[in-house]
Amino acid sequence: MPITSQPSSSNGPWDAKLQQFHGGQDWAHLENFIEDFSVTTNAFGMPESAKLASVRSIEHSHHYPPADQEPAKSSLAQFLWPSTWSQDTERLILGNGASELIDLVIRMAPRGTWKPGPFRTQYKEYERSARNNEYQMLDSESPEKANVACLVNPCNPTGDYLELAEVEQWILDNVLPGGHVLIDESMQPWHSPEFRDHSLTNARSFVEQIYKDHGISVFVMHSWTKLWCCTGLRLGSVVCPTADHMRAIKKLQVPWSVNTVALAFLDAVVNDHVYLNKTWQMTSAWRKQTVDRIKDRFPEWQCHGREFLSWVWVDTKSEEVAQKAVDLAKAHGVPVRSGRPGYNLPTYIRLAVREPSKVDHLFKAWETI
Ligand SMILES: Cc1ncc(COP(=O)(O)O)c(C=O)c1O
Structure with a gap:
């Protein structure tokens, strides 16, 4: 693709023509x-405990971070699935903020149509990535099912929230066979101490069944920079439908994309x-x-x-x-x-x-x- 220069147009520090x-x-x-x-x-x-762990990790920052994101990745898996984590870790991958993973998953998804969630608006990086990757954009109200659909739940900024059964129905109603669906649960852990019972990360049989019956791949995205207030560190994760999907992301992801300080922070914060x-x-x-x-x-x-x-x-x-x-x-x-x-x-x-x-x-x- 030839590179054409476009005059920039600023919106504060953002380049309004190129960035969200x-x-x-x-x-x-x-x-x-x-x-x-x-x-x-x-x-x-x-959180102070994790801040301290990340400050201490600076001492080791003349070494590369671990290529397998361990032990932080397993620690996050134990946080998400306290009893079944050892079998679920192989579906999990960490990213440099959720933003990196949003872009990676949309890039590897089947091309065609793209559709947002049903709310009045939602977090825009999904749409930005879909446009960059030349999807055909559908309206949230379109009756058509899409090749790729993205739902932010709870929805930033509108604050709408669908219960698990409603999310599952929305997926069935809005995604084409063979399609990919990204459900963003970044704000979902705020729900309550019982948040896991309401999360798609624990709807294992639904995710397996819809993949088996319709070839629909369900990805559950988390930005951890909000719950644990570490936007400057850049920490996100995605739970994939299968270990093969996780490996497909790993194949595209640049090495060491989550740095030593962020990994140390995550490894500690899950215990706070x-x-x-x-x-x-x-x-x-x-x-x-x-x-x-x-x-x-x-x-x-x-x-x-x-x-x-x-x-x-x-x-x-x-x-x-x-x-x-x-x-x-x-x-x-x-x-x-x-x-x-x-x-x-x-x-x-x-x-x-x-x-x-x-x-x-x-x-x-x-x-x-
Ligand atoms: C719903 C939602 N998802 C993902 C992100 C991306 O976050 P980050 O890249 O900082 O992890 C944000 C950030 O505002 C968000 O609100």
Whole structure:
């Protein structure tokens, strides 16, 4: 393919013609920075135990990382499948953030049509990769089944969530025989301590059966940079339908794509039960407080999303008000994510769940709205 140069068009640090906009870029440029509300990371920040393990691992960073991603990969397998991990590890592979794996799986999928999940919008890197790989794009409402379908569940940013039986039905209704389906469960572990019982990672017999009966390959994607608040480290994984699918990804993946520091972090973080318990306990409580404050202060705004999630998706009902909320938040060192770039929903804003003292700063910023 000839390389043609295109003039770049900036959207902050993003090249708007070539890259997808994401939150999380403002903090470094704000002298008065207080808290980042523009990303969906865990309100408790990086877990200390794992941070320490990753800092210690710098000592070994003059060596290459392990080519088999061990022992971190098996540790994650034990986290996902406490009793059956030894048989499931061969279906798991780690990536340099979920973003790397999203692109790899879409690149190796059968070409043809591509379809997003049923919600109003969803995390856009799936679509970006599909466009780059010249799929024919179908609308989420299209009655047609697709060769490749991607569902973000729970959905960032809308906060919608399908229960396991609904996800299975959606796959049956939307994927062609021989097709690939990517289900993104990055935000699913927030569900509760029983999250595994509600996850497609544990629907082994469904995944096996649909592959056997229809040749449909189900991939379950996780970004671990949100739950364990380590966006700068880059950590993701995908659970493949079979070990052969895992090997097909491994064949394409560049060696050592997950670095020593990220592997050390992962190997430690899966054992931090205190961190996850406080995450399950406090996220929904703090989220409710934020939603109540919004209802009280801005009764015309509408809050969306399931109660356990780490963010609130808010329709301000006005493009002007949303822009003002974004501008004021940034000016006061508490940036939020606008719904305009990428999602094209300019009346919406997305704000992370954070502890109440940080939320005070955000509401102070919005005093003049
Ligand atoms: C639903 C979802 N999936 C995947 C990703 C990619 O995350 P990363 O590449 O940081 O692991 C994100 C990041 O925002 C996300 O929200």
